[in-house]
Amino acid sequence: MALFPGSALVTGAASGIGRQVAISFIQEGCSRIALLDRNAEGLEETSQLCKQIDPAAHVFKLEFDARNEKDIDLAISAAHHALGRIDYALDVADFDDVTTINYRGLWIAQRAEISHMLKQEPLATHDGRPGNRGAVVNIASNLGIVSRPETPAYNGSKAAVVSLTKTDAIDYSKHNIRVNCVCPGLVQTPMTKDLPPDDPAMFVAPMGRMAQPQEVADAVLFLCSSKATYIQGAALSVDGGYTIN
Ligand SMILES: NC(=O)c1ccc[n+]([C@@H]2O[C@H](COP(=O)([O-])OP(=O)(O)OC[C@H]3O[C@@H](n4cnc5c(N)ncnc54)[C@H](O)[C@@H]3O)[C@@H](O)[C@H]2O)c1
Structure with missing residues (x-):
């Protein structure tokens, strides 16, 4: 049996890490995927890239705004309806509107995804x-x-x-749902395109370079996979050693 026989849902799928995660799911044999983002053009590009890899894959795409609770719930429900179930869910969002999207939007999306997972068999x-x-x-x-200057929000x-992930991991263990997170360091995506190549942040990590989105996607797929059935509440660093000290 394939490592990803189920259905995947990826938010932030129009760009960067989310796009690469979507592509990696298809490359690794997942044949049912929902792509959610507010950027219609980017969504279409990701969808095309997925279909180039597996023309037979069922790729569902939908615009939504992670600032709007109703929009999130409707989008996750529509994705669940299109896929039949949600087995692997990746939640990402943008640097802008920091608290609203990174934290509130992610929590609402996760809650909606888990509500569907609770109704399905393992x-x-x-x-x-x-x-x-x-x-x-x-x-x-x-x-x-770890903390760095000037970006407190x-x-x-x-x-x-990280805290939400660990708490939900405890609360949903009894339901056999796993909740983990990946903690990337600097990743080469549109989010970091304005960073000068000699920016000191680049050299905090002992490995002295940025990650490629693929290197983050690899960690996401591992945590989603049935090779990680006992990994629960982890905050997996994918940062070239940034957080060692
Ligand atoms: N790139 C890095 O160096 C880095 C490092 C650590 C963590 N991260 C995190 O990884 C995640 C993805 O970042 P990325 O580098 O892939 O960025 P990106 O800008 O390439 O992608 C972000 C995606 O989120 C979508 N998005 C933003 N706001 C939205 C909204 N309100 N509703 C729906 N979709 C929305 C954008 O359209 C875009 O497709 C973010 O949570 C970011 O904080 C990135």
């Missing part, structure tokens, strides 16, 4: 081990773990995502 797994009812992966940040919103 998914079969690649090697027959007992599966989970669903897996949520949130995108936090290295700045949710962003850092605070990401620390909140």
Whole structure:
């Protein structure tokens, strides 16, 4: 059996990390995916990229605004309706409107995804081990773990995502739903395009370079997969060693 026999839902799918996660799900054999974002053009591009890899994949795309609770609930319900179930859910959003999107929007989306996961039976797994009812992966940040100057609202919103992840991991363990987060360091996406190549932030991580979106997507897919059935409430650093000290 494939490692991803279920259905994936990706928010922030029009760009950067979310786009790469969507592409990686399709590359790794997931054949049902919902792409959500507020950027229609980017969504269409991601959808085309997915279909180029697997023309037979069921790719559902929908515009939504992560600042609007009703919009989020409607979008997640529409995605669930289109896919039949939600097994792997990735929640990301933009640097702008920091608290509203990074924290509030993510929590509302996660709550909506879990409400659907609660109603479905656990998914079969690649090697027959007992599966989970669903897996949520949130995108936090290295700045949710350690602090740096001048971005207090962003850092605070990401620390909140780490805390929310751990609390929901406790609360939904009894329902066999896993909730984890990935904490990327600097990643080469549109979000960081204005960062000068000699910016000191680039050299805090011992590895001395930015991540490619693929390197973050790899961690997201691992946490969603049935190779991570006992990983719960983790804040997995994918930061080139940024948070070692
Ligand atoms: N790039 C980095 O260096 C880095 C580092 C650590 C954490 N992160 C986190 O990773 C996540 C993704 O970042 P990225 O680098 O891929 O950024 P990106 O700008 O490439 O992608 C963000 C996506 O979110 C969408 N979005 C923004 N606001 C929205 C809204 N209100 N409703 C719906 N969609 C909305 C955008 O349209 C875009 O497609 C963010 O949560 C970011 O904080 C990024």
